[in-house]
Amino acid sequence: xxxxxxxxxxxxxxxxxxxxxxxxxxxxxxxFKRPAKETLYAHVTYDLNEVNRIKDKIASQHEIEIVKTTxxxxxxxxxxxxxxKKTIYVADKAFYKKKLAKRRVNS
Numbered sequence: 001x002x003x004x005x006x007x008x009x010x011x012x013x014x015x016x017x018x019x020x021x022x023x024x025x026x027x028x029x030x031x032f033k034r035p036a037k038e039t040l041y042a043h044v045t046y047d048l049n050e051v052n053r054i055k056d057k058i059a060s061q062h063e064i065e066i067v068k069t070t071x072x073x074x075x076x077x078x079x080x081x082x083x084x085k086k087t088i089y090v091a092d093k094a095f096y097k098k099k100l101a102k103r104r105v106n107s
Contacts, residue, residue, distance in 0.1 A: 001040065001072050001082040002030045008044045009068040009086045016051050021058065022096040026065060027087040036081045040072040054090060063091035063099075 006028065014023045057064045065087055072082040091099075 001032070001036065002028070002084060004040070005042045005044065005070045005072065005084050006086075008042070009070065010088050012044060012046060013054075013068075013088060013090070016046055017054070017090070020093050022089075022091045022093050024089050025086060026089045029085045031083040031085075033080050033082060036072070038074055040081055041075055041077070042070050042072050044068070044070050058090060058092050062095040063089070065089055 007025075010023055010025045014021075017023060054064070054066060068086050068088060070084045070086070071080045072084070073080050
């Protein structure tokens, strides 16, 4: 179940934010609720307000972590079989490059 949704939240965010941002998976938690004996469905979405909030936070903080939760459900959506919480790191690309350069100098 986890592998079915693992890369999706991060990959979607990369495409939504564009080339001026660094986006990578930082961690994940999976919560199994019940055994699955049917086809499961997951809806991973970012609405425009969510994307704009991320961009606004990056503009002021330069780097953030967000947690995106995805539920795997039956077709009707009324039974949750599994929940996956992904912690995703997001940074301004220029800031991130400076951060990496500073690390290299200090190591």
